[in-house]
Structure formats: structure tokens, C-alpha cells
Amino acid sequence: MVAPRIGYLLPTRERVMEGQHETGPLLALAERAEALGYDSIWVGDSLLARPRHDPMTLLAAVAARTRRVEMGTAVLLPALRNPVLLAHQWATLDRLAEGRMILGVGIASNVQNIRDEFEAAGVPWDKRLGRMLEGLRLCRALWTGEPVEWDGRWRVKAGTLGPTPHRPGGPPIWVAGNAEPTIERVGRHFDGWFPNGPTPAQYAETWRAMQAAAQAAGRPPGAITGAAYLTLAVDENAARAHERMDRFLAQYYGQRPDVMRKRQACFAGPLAAAREWLAAYAEAGVTHFALRFAGEHERQLELLARLRDDLRLPAPRHAG
Template sequence: MPRVGYLLPTRERVMEGRDETGSLLALAEKAEGLGYDSLWVGDSLLARPRHDPLTLLAAVAARTRKPELGTAVLLPALRNPVVLAQQVATLDRIAEGRVILGIGIAADVPNIRAEFTAASVPFDKRVGRLVEGMALCRALWTGKPVTWPKPGSPGRWKVEASVLGPTPHRPGGPPIWVAGAVKASRERVGKFFDGWFPNSPLAKDYAPEWAEVVAAAKAAGRDPSTLTAAMYCTLSIDDNVQRADDKLNVYLKEYYGVDPLETRKRQKSFAGPAGEAAAWLKSYADAGATHLVLRFAGDHDRHLETAARIRRDLGW
């Protein structure tokens, strides 16, 4: 049966002018009490302003005991990997090994390009920075002396016989899941990373696209059974279908600032009653997704409880 996670509404709270974190931590505690398996926080510096994910997850780690804690998704290209390695290692120690590092390369849209410019990071080099940066993080997470670059590495960062401390609670560091809608992203997951974390495939396309991840892992000499097939799902659950659809459209328009119908083409979402939401989520589980992360379009207390009932009804 799939594990089920919940995305905390950091973006929504900032849009509402509610920068305090108490309500977010309360939602994390409520989700744990309802049996959610994981808690997630999104990332953006300026394009979609919100709380810093690693700092907030440290507070969530101190207030919870069981759920895994993840980023959905962090943009590592915006960060120096030596600094990031130390931050994530510290977070994983606070969480006692519950961290999942969800990462992505960022969408090619004007406000995200501007965010990279503000951070003095070349947008067109973001894929290479992600791959090399995470390799450097993993090297540092061993706790052994690291000299970088390695032979064959582009060498964007220079490290000389240096040791990182602390190391993560989980030996080798937290699992790294990669978002991505294109074939090249799925191949990167199979070759280098620990999970696939998309938000774009239809349920009917999920299995064949996951098969590409598996094939890439096998070709790289890796065991695909060690990889996680995840899915990021957005839901607006309401017995009135039109009301659910309207709420979803308003939510996406406010969240991204673009036509919600365009967003819905790229990010798969559901609007409608609970029974149909159950069938929609089950379709992804049946297609092979083993970890579903849920983002709710408003009314988080009600949605948390409704989704928990759906899960019980499905026997998850």
C-alpha cells in the first residue's frame, strides 16, 4: 500500500500575509495525529515567496516523531552545495534520519529566471549544478576527507581535503528524489538518485514513464527496487463538483499568477467529491506510485481529515 504525505501551506500563508509559523506547526502535528506518513515543504526565494524549507522542517522535526520530512521540491542549484550539505546533515540529525530531499531544476518561466539572477546563479547551467552539487553533498556526507573536483567533474566548487561535521543520521545522507516531467529527468533519477517525484503524468502514463526510470537504473548497474516511485498530487475535495473546480482554479491562479488551466495541463490535479478523489488517488497507486504527496487547495483542516478518511476507506 502507498505511503501518503501532506504538503504544508507555506506559500499560501505568506500570500495571506500570515508569516507566523505556529499554524503551520499545528498542521504538522495534526497530520501526524491523523497518520500521515510524511510532511513536506516547498521552496522558493523570490519567485513564489515562502518560508525557508530547511529551517521550517527543523522546527517540524522538533514537534513530530514519526513522519518523514521532505522538500517538495528544493532548488539545489540556487545554493552552495557545501553549505547545503551542512544544513541537510544538521536537519537529518534533528529529525533522527527522517529527511527526504526532494529536488528539482526549476521551471523555465520569467519569475524563476529572475530568482536565479537575484541569487547570481546562471539559469542555463542549473542541471549541471544540480548533478554536480548533489554529488559533492554526498561526498561530504561520508564524513571522510573530500577533495573536489573529482576527475571528470566540471569542478564548479573547490574543496581541499576537508571533512564535514556532523554527518547525517542516515549513513550516506537522506534519499534524494528528483522531480521532472521529461525523459532526461527520469534517466537522471535511474542513474544517480533515489526516487522519482513528478507532478505531471496522467495515471495511464505513470507506469510506462516509471519503466524508463527502472531501465536507466538497470543500465547504470543499480538495483531499481531500491528506488521510490512517488507522485505529487493537488486536490480540491468538495461534494459540489463546480465549487471544487472553482476553488482549484482560484487557488492555482493565486499560487502561480498565471492561467490556472495552463497549470492544470502541466500539473495533474483533482477537483470533486471524496469518492472520486479516492478513485483518482488509487489510479496512481495501481500504476505503481508508492508514495503520494498531497497538496490541498485551501481549507487544510477539512482536507486533512477527508483525505485521512479516504485512506482508511482504501485500506491504506
């Protein structure tokens, strides 16, 4: 029997929205999550569209304050960054964390404030997917520690990166998104799938196809991790939980909560029902959860801390 790994998303965006820019309380939450047995700590990414702490800087502090938990981005936007700098930063982070880093990445939602963010950073919005994919290939090449020659969007002439990451080849890269090309892309080239929108049934269907793509590419069973980014408001009073979720989504995204609930996997209700909801995702193939809480972080951290053992499942059977 296997138990899914349970991670916790630090409320960097929420704290900045509340005018609380201090990092001490965030680091204390990370330490508390580790003490409660959580397996991973996550942070989001945005420059101006959804103001929050810089993820790599904050994760360096989390790495120094923790010993066991994995850490990652949910998710980073690599297209906003020069990949040579990104490779250097992540290699150093992976050394600080002694191999506990996971690089979660995405291409960014097509909404106006994120398009404006790209413009402010001097990065063209068009072809951002190509920028992300080439940039990650360049990161992986630099993480080998061997001299790199590169002639594409970026030019590298016999460039050698040091330090190399703690793990040979660099940290695992998990890719967000639900679009059809993501199935083949993750199955063939990346280390994990990290969506935030599918239902359990949709997740199971896509996960089967992704495993088949990995097998067709000659990758070994278990080469990719099935992860999920899920948002919860747990309260024995279901009406109060739904009210808190709607308020959270409206404030966080500046859009109607009913619209956001259709785009993102959200749960509001009692703990027993939350257990069933998460169990359905575990049955669908999720082996690593990143949980985002709609408020009341300390209380919800305690409530969800023991769910991993309740979600034990038979060892997964790989495609084929």
C-alpha cells in the same frame, strides 16, 4: 498487500500570500497531520518568485515537534545554493530528525520570475542542471564524513563535514521532472522520482522505463521510490470544488488555471472520485503521495486521512 504512504504539503506559500507570516499555525498543521496518521510532511521552496518560509529552517522546527513522520522538500532548488552549505544543513537536519529527511529536488521552471530569482541570488541561470547534479554529487561525497578533494564548479581541499547525516550516505534524494533524460538519471543515480505533472498512464509508462534503467545499472529491486506531488480540492459539490481549484491555481501561480491544469496533476470533486483518482496513480506505481490541498486544509486533512487503507494494492512487481 501494501498501502501507499500519504504525505501532506504545508501551505507556506498560501499563508504568506494571505499576509499570515506566523509559523505557529503551520507547525500545528504538521502536528495534526501526524496525529491523523499521515506518513510525511512536505514544504516548497522559493526565495522571491513565490515568497514563502525557508524550507530548511521550517523543517527543523517540524522535526522538533514531531516524532514519526518523514519530512522533505517538494521541491528544493539546489542550484540556488552552495552545495557545501547545503550538505552541512541537510546533515544537521537529518540528525535533528533522526533519519526522517527526504531531499526532493528540481531544476526550476523556465519562467521569468524564477529566472529573476536566480539573478537576485547571484546564480547563473544557464547550466543550472549541471550545477544541481554536480552539487548533489559533492553533497554525497561530503556526507561520507571522509576528507573530500573536489575541483569543479566548487573547490574543496581535504574538506571534512561534520556531523554526518543520521543515515549513512545521507538522506534519499528524489528528483522531480518528466523530461526524457530524467528516466535514465533517476534510474541510475537517485532514490526516487517525484513529478507533479503526468497522468496515471504517463506515470506508468515512465515508471516502467525508470525501473528498467535501474535494473540495467545493476541496482536492486526497490532501489527507487515512485512518488507523486498532487493537488486536490475535495468537495461533494463538484462545481464548487472546480471553482476553488481554479481560484487557487490563478492566485498561486499568477497564470490562467486552465494552463496550469495542463502542467500539473490536479483533482477537483467528491471524495469518492478522489479515491479513484489516487488509486489510478497507485496502480501506475506511486507508493508515496505528497498531497497539496487547494484551501480548507483542516477539513481536507480529515477527509483524506483514511484513504491509505482504501488504496491497498498487491506488492509491486519490479521490472525484469
